[in-house]
Amino acid sequence: MVLEERDAGRRLTAAAARGDLPEVRRLLEGQRVHPGTVNEFGRTALQVMMMGNSAVARALLEHGADANVQDGLGITPAHDAARTGFADTLRVLLEFGATVNVPDQSGALPIHIAAREGHADVVELLAPLSNLTHLDTSGHTALDIARATSCPAVLRLLERQLEVGLSVQA
Template sequence: MSSADELASAAAAGDAERVAQLLQDGAAVDAVNRFGRTPLQVMMMGSTAVARLLLDHGANPEVQDSTGSSPLHDAAREGFLETVQLLCSFQANPHVRDMWNRRPIDLATEKGHREVMAFLQSL
């Protein structure tokens, strides 16, 4: 398994200890896995520890997939307020739109995540 796949797998599992070890061993923080996604895109969204590790090591918080969805879109859609706040603190654009012209706040609103909505409205 490539280091990019290992890092993405550890991020997806929310394994902060393994993510930290792989980054310490030199894994590229924004390397894409065999599915063309970065660790930040596949991370366990509720794992702020993993998100912080990746962002502290220079992960791009504005990376978008083929649909224009960013990690901020994903965190807002799932209602992970701490992850949304963390991504924004690392300069993720709260006004970015996906291919359906939806912003992260639109997805939070659609799913009824009021705390996320309120935070994004305050920006």
């Protein structure tokens, strides 16, 4: 990797992490920095972006960022959006082909993480799209995690989605 590319990756990831949409657009459009360019830590702008800024996510994805990029632990932007509770950003990721059934290194799907964090709106978005019978490496489903965290809203959402799934299969 040439120094110029590394510097471009550093500048783009820094702008995305700040949520600086005008600078992200300037780098993508004016400087023609590829959205998959990595910074000095091997991370793309989509991986380090301010998760609450769905406009930055959209700009990166519209310019070709990989919605399913994974880090060394298997964490995708969908995992990050689920962890932080940003349903709007998750919707944008889904619109651009993010998959929600790829586990991270611990076997967790984004719905496992959203359930653990108690993000009912994210669980509601993910439940119809997720494999609710998937077990993480500890042998837990998202429903098991919801029960353990004592989050009634998340628990009800998952139970209702499982009922719908069972009635569809019958």
